[in-house]
């Protein structure tokens with residue numbers, strides 16, 4: 275029995291419009307209202323402009339909502355940025371930081387990712403901190419070295435325990451090629467041990483897997499002892515698939 279509540283988080287990236295996102299939120303809401311998902315936490319992370327829509331459509335439902343990013347600054351002249359306090363005003367419970375698309379395309383460093391996580395925690399929002407290696411790094415046997423570096427950068431920030439780590443091997447994101455359950459479990463166990471070594475309450479911190487999770491691959495991942503849920507990209511844009519993944523999390527031997 276796992277003591278950590280499984281988290282299934284949907285990352286909608288920069289997809290959808292008001293009409294399609296409303297329809298998707300409403301389909302998810304009715305599935306969750308009619309189902310039994312009390313053993314898990316389900317989260318939707320739409321693009322910033324649809325957070326108020328998510329708050330409106332999901333209010334009083336079992337599904338919570340969060341953001342895909344946040345500023346590393348508290349407030350001020352930072353055109354285009356969104357602060358942690360603003361996310362809190364919108365009812366966000368979580369926010370993703372350090373997604374590989376932001377690290378890779380926007381040059382976010384480990385230091386910036388740690389600052390973002392710090393801002394969120396200070397605002398009472400749980401950061402979902404993404405870590406993971408590239409294919410070249412895996413093939414060069416550098417996976418653990420990369421993960422160690424990324425975890426060490428945030429371990430001081432997550433010492434309070436109110437944080438989630440998402441292990442997202444970059445080669446698995448959007449590729450249709452999820453890590454095998456054994457491969458993911460090995461990385462998660464390494465991350466948990468590294469958190470522990472850094473003085474963080476590793477038993478309390480959820481470590482979720484991301485990278486081509488679908489309805490078919492979810493169950494085998496969720497039964498692994500150190501996999502506490504999933505960060506879901508593509509499949510979270512389909513209500514049936516996302517709900518099926520949540521059902522797998524509910525049924526796994528937690």
Ligand code: PEP
Pocket residue numbers: 285442446447448449450484485486487505506507508509
């Ligand atoms: C992601 O973007 O975080 C992700 C895991 O995407 P996908 O599920 O599509 O691989």
